[in-house]
Amino acid sequence: MAVLESTVSTTAVLADLVRSIGRLTDHAEILDSLPPMISRMGFDRAIVSEVVDGSWLPAAVYVPRDRRWSDDIREAGRSAPPTLGIGMVEDDMLVSRRPIVVGNVRGNPRVHQGIAQVSRSSSFAAAPICVGDRIDAIVHVDRFWTRMPFGAEDVFSLQLLADAVGLVLEREVLRKRLRDQPGSAAGNHAAAQVLTARERQVAEMICAGLTNTQIAQELVVAEATVKTHVKHILRKLGARHRAEVVSMFLRSTGPRGLIPEG
Numbered sequence: 001m002a003v004l005e006s007t008v009s010t011t012a013v014l015a016d017l018v019r020s021i022g023r024l025t026d027h028a029e030i031l032d033s034l035p036p037m038i039s040r041m042g043f044d045r046a047i048v049s050e051v052v053d054g055s056w057l058p059a060a061v062y063v064p065r066d067r068r069w070s071d072d073i074r075e076a077g078r079s080a081p082p083t084l085g086i087g088m089v090e091d092d093m094l095v096s097r098r099p100i101v102v103g104n105v106r107g108n109p110r111v112h113q114g115i116a117q118v119s120r121s122s123s124f125a126a127a128p129i130c131v132g133d134r135i136d137a138i139v140h141v142d143r144f145w146t147r148m149p150f151g152a153e154d155v156f157s158l159q160l161l162a163d164a165v166g167l168v169l170e171r172e173v174l175r176k177r178l179r180d181q182p183g184s185a186a187g188n189h190a191a192a193q194v195l196t197a198r199e200r201q202v203a204e205m206i207c208a209g210l211t212n213t214q215i216a217q218e219l220v221v222a223e224a225t226v227k228t229h230v231k232h233i234l235r236k237l238g239a240r241h242r243a244e245v246v247s248m249f250l251r252s253t254g255p256r257g258l259i260p261e262g
Contacts, residue, residue: 010042011214017034017037018208021034021037021168032060035048044142045064049140051138057078058073059074076118080114090126093128097135098128099155099162101150103122105123125154125155129166137165137169139158165209167246168209170246174247194236198229199229201219204249205218206242
C-alpha cells in the first residue's frame, strides 16, 4: 500500500511538473526550471546538465536554501566539462538510455571528481533525457541530507521524469521547426478535425508529455480507456507512434495553440 501511495504521489508531481514546463517555450528555460521541481520527488538536490558537443555542462543546480553552494557545484562542472565516451559512469547511459545509481562517489575514478569534491556527495542517481535518438540532457540527484539509499522505485521515478521531460523538449523542437517553416501547416488543419473532442483533448496531453497513466488521472477515466483513445488517434492520423502524433497534431493546430478553436 505504501508503494502504491508513493507511486501515485510521484505521478501527481510529474503531472504538475509537465504542466509547469509545458508553459515554457525556450530550451534553456525548461532545463533551468527543472531542479527545484525534481526535489519534490523525494530527492535532496538536483543537477540538470545540457549535452553539448559530447560533454555535459551543468545548466542548473538546486541546493535548498544555499544558492552559493549551487553556484559552486555548477562552476565545478562547467570549468572542467565532463566528456562522454571516455569511461565516466555517465557513459553507461549512452547505450542503455536508462538511469544509473552510483555509490562511493569520491572514491570512484569514473566520477567527475571536481563536482564530487565540491558537492560532497557520497552517492547519486542519474538519468538521460532523450530527444529522439540523442541524449539532450542529464539529470543527477542525490540524498545528501537524508542519506536514504536509492531503490528500484527511485530509479523508476527518475526514468518517468526523464521520459516526460524528453517528450516536452521534443515537442519544442517540432514547434521550432514549424516556426522556421511557417507555410508547412497550410492545408493540414484537417488532421486535428478528424478527431473527436475527447481525442483532441488526449492528443493535447500527449503533446504536453503526459503518459497514459497521467492522462487517465487528469480525465478521471480508466487507463484502458486512454489506451483506446490513443489507438484511435494513431489510426485516424496515420501515425506510427506518439512522437508522430505530436508532430502531426502541432502541424494541424499550429504553434500558437494545441486545440483548434471552435
